[in-house]
Amino acid sequence: MPLTAPRLTGVGTAVSATSYTQREVLDAFQITDPRVRSVFLNSAIERRNLTLPAEDARGVRAPESQGDLLDKHKALALDMGGEALRACLKDAGADLADLRHLCCVTSTGFLTPGLSALLIKDLGIDRHCGRADIVGMGCNAGLNALAVEAGWAAAHPGELAVVLCVEACSAAYAMDSTMRTAVVNSLFGDGAAAVALRAEPGGAPRADGRESPAVLKFASCVIPDAVDAMRYDWDRDLGRFSFFLDPQIPYVVGAHAETVVDRLLAGTGLRGSDIRHWLVHSGGKKVIDAVVVNLGLTRHDVRHTVGVLRDHGNVSSGSFLFSYERLLAEGVTRPGEHGVLMTMGPGSTIETALIRW
Secondary structure (H helix, E strand, O other): OOOOOOEEEEEEEEOOOOEEEHHHHHHHOOOOOHHHHHHHHOOOOOEEEOOOOOEOOOOOEOOOOHHHHHHHHHHHHHHHHHHHHHHHHHHOOOOHHHEEEEEEEEOOOOOOOOHHHHHHHHHOOOOOOEEEEEEOOOOOHHHHHHHHHHHHHHHOOOOEEEEEEEEOHHHHOOOOOOHHHHHHHOOEOOEEEEEEEEOOOOOOOOOOOOOOOEEEEEEEEEOHHHOOOEEEEEEOOOOEEEEEEOOOHHHHHHHHHHHHHHHHHOOOOOOHHHOOEEEEOOOOHHHHHHHHHHHOOOOOOOHHHHHHHHHHOEOHHHHHHHHHHHHHHHOOOOOOOEEEEEEEEOOOEEEEEEEEO
């Protein structure tokens, strides 16, 4: 008996309370090195939501211990995660009592019990709700989670599943004025995003009556030669975890983008030119440019990707859902149109999904 394709029936996002311009972040940490300032000011990012350490009596923001950062992650994850989940369910015309399976994604802190269990307790979700936690996969993990929940939704027709991506990037922030950390520190922002899925014969319309897209197919590409190009490891000098991004990663991702899209579209009768909507991870200016060039996209195709980067920075695993929310707000999608979702992250990995309205 064939499974019914699950549909995306709602989306919601949230950010932390305080937004900073790139200049304000530089000034907050008293960064004067012109090379570091140039990385920040040429990032195509105007503002990001961050939760920075408080100033002391001298106006200095002292580095936070790993323990303090884990506490920050937990507090921000519960706050942003709860807000994004509620917004998503409202958009789907559902409430917490309708939720049957929750998959939480994060890479900016470690929690045991996982975020899913903490949210079930914190929000009063039915204790029989199924759950899963995907931790440490990085910016690509939102689509890995979507594949998990799409499979669950297809196997449980009519029941509601949600993917919740929560990235408290302020809890992975190490300001030490080096060029290694400047690339990371100039890029990431706090954010959470959730998407609801339901598989029902005859479709699952959104609460606003618009067509909800069906999730048709997934395709992945791991690049083993670049396994160390993006990593989150222990910095013995700082006594805490630190994220590393190889400067060559935009070009590595770009060089493999066409391969994974070809695999995604294989057997569908579609070509790249048939895709009406592209929702690409806001990984950074150079990453976006590399994908545009290698896939032959236009600036219009990635307008939401660019807009999310400009307004929020890279919010890691949930970035593509911020773009998806903006696309829906435009009201330009039409029945029968196809879209491609694309994320990239450690592994190095490119994840894709094909959807159809």
